[in-house]
Amino acid sequence: MSDMSPDLLDFIKNKINSFIKWDLVKFFYQNPNTTDTAENIAKYIGRNEESVQSELETLVDNKVLFRALLGQTIVYSLANDKTTRALIEQFIQACGDRHFRIKAVYHILRGRG
Amino acid sequence: MSIERVKTGIKGLDEMLRGGFLPETANMVEGAPGTGKTTLGMQFIHHGIQLGEPGLIITFEQFPEQFYHNAMAFGWNFAELEKQGLLKIVMTSPEVSRLDIESIDGMVEKTIREMGIQRVMVDSMSHFSRLSQDPVELRSLEFSFINAFKRYGITSILTHESPIFMGESASNSVISFLVDSYIILRYVEFESMIHKALLVLKMRGSDHAKDIRQYNITQQGIEVQAKFEGREGILSGHPRRMANSFVEAFVKR
Numbered sequence: 001m002s003d004m005s006p007d008l009l010d011f012i013k014n015k016i017n018s019f020i021k022w023d024l025v026k027f028f029y030q031n032p033n034t035t036d037t038a039e040n041i042a043k044y045i046g047r048n049e050e051s052v053q054s055e056l057e058t059l060v061d062n063k064v065l066f067r068a069l070l071g072q073t074i075v076y077s078l079a080n081d082k083t084t085r086a087l088i089e090q091f092i093q094a095c096g097d098r099h100f101r102i103k104a105v106y107h108i109l110r111g112r113g
Numbered sequence: 114m115s116i117e118r119v120k121t122g123i124k125g126l127d128e129m130l131r132g133g134f135l136p137e138t139a140n141m142v143e144g145a146p147g148t149g150k151t152t153l154g155m156q157f158i159h160h161g162i163q164l165g166e167p168g169l170i171i172t173f174e175q176f177p178e179q180f181y182h183n184a185m186a187f188g189w190n191f192a193e194l195e196k197q198g199l200l201k202i203v204m205t206s207p208e209v210s211r212l213d214i215e216s217i218d219g220m221v222e223k224t225i226r227e228m229g230i231q232r233v234m235v236d237s238m239s240h241f242s243r244l245s246q247d248p249v250e251l252r253s254l255e256f257s258f259i260n261a262f263k264r265y266g267i268t269s270i271l272t273h274e275s276p277i278f279m280g281e282s283a284s285n286s287v288i289s290f291l292v293d294s295y296i297i298l299r300y301v302e303f304e305s306m307i308h309k310a311l312l313v314l315k316m317r318g319s320d321h322a323k324d325i326r327q328y329n330i331t332q333q334g335i336e337v338q339a340k341f342e343g344r345e346g347i348l349s350g351h352p353r354r355m356a357n358s359f360v361e362a363f364v365k366r
Contacts, residue, residue, distance in 0.1 A: 030176065030177065030178055031176060031177055031204050033177070033201055033202065033203040033204070033220075034203065034204050034205060035203075035205060035209060035213065035220050036205050036206055036209050037206070037208070037209060040205075040206045040208075040209070044176075044204075070209060070212040070213055070216055070219070071212050071216070073208070073209065073212055075209055077220075
């Protein structure tokens with residue numbers, strides 16, 4: 001489980017450390033121009049709003065996503081940071097490989113203790 | 114003095130529109146699923162890009178990936194055009210896009226200014242109905258959304274879903290009153306086949322063709338053909354030969 005780049009390993013362990021975050025990161029990678037509410041994003045990825053809400057907030061804290069206020073409405077979008085976007089791209093492309101996915105799943109499950 | 118038209122690039126439709134849409138107008142395309150509303154909108158956006166007019170697609174339903182895939186079937190490489198900064202596809206919700214467009218320096222405004230957007234497609238305006246049950250409030254919301262694009266000097270295509278597959282159905286949406294032009298796409302059945310019919314029902318400030326024309330969705334996009342000859346009752350979905358109706362009306366008496 002050690003032949004993963006240190007940056008990517010750190011990204012998985014510390015930023016995408018749940019399956020919902022994995023879904024969210026994949027969603028924003030495929031829809032980089034999306035700005036929407038937690039409720040709508042939950043619908044887009046087919047998950048429960050409450051669990052998505054807290055994961056969105058963690059991704060904001062980890063600077064993967066950006067939170068903004070539109071009137072009274074909280075909306076989320078992909079952070080503009082180039083390094084983060086490059087890591088996301090690296091992660092999603094690596095996910096095309098079954099062995100990488102198995103390793104990523106292992107790290108996520110291990111992180112949950 | 115003639116006004117330069119905003120060409121859709123759709124053979125036959127520009128002729129029906131007397132050269133194209135009027136600039137800075139909102140234009141609605143209404144039809145049942147599969148009639149080609151989104152294709153018509155994509156063709157309008159793609160043609161604009163070919164003319165050096167960057168485009169924006171705001172989608173409330175389809176993911177950008179679906180747009181890339183569907184556009185590629187017509188040979189339009191939307192993913193590449195996005196990379197070149199000539200196109201942006203934004204998937205969002207009506208509630209957020211409305212708030213965004215009303216806000217100062219919102220995402221849509223920034224995109225329009227930065228990319229120099231001249232054409233917009235919104236797919237589809239039908240989703241606005243979930244914002245309010247009150248028709249007066251809904252009209253006001255739609256009015257302000259549509260006018261925002263005009264404020265930026267943009268020509269827009271707004272798709273609208275019709276629940277009726279065949280037969281006459283006047284739009285029950287107030288949006289048909291708000292837009293500058295109104296194009297209807299319909300399925301028509303005759304000789305045991307489904308055909309597609311297009312009609313320009315309304316075009317503010319311009320003459321337009323009044324006939325109902327047949328169209329096809331080809332590998333190059335939509336192609337509008339000649340008008341339906343010798344038939345009547347096209348919009349009913351079940352047209353009759355005019356000779357038969359003549360016989361029914363006069364000879365069988």
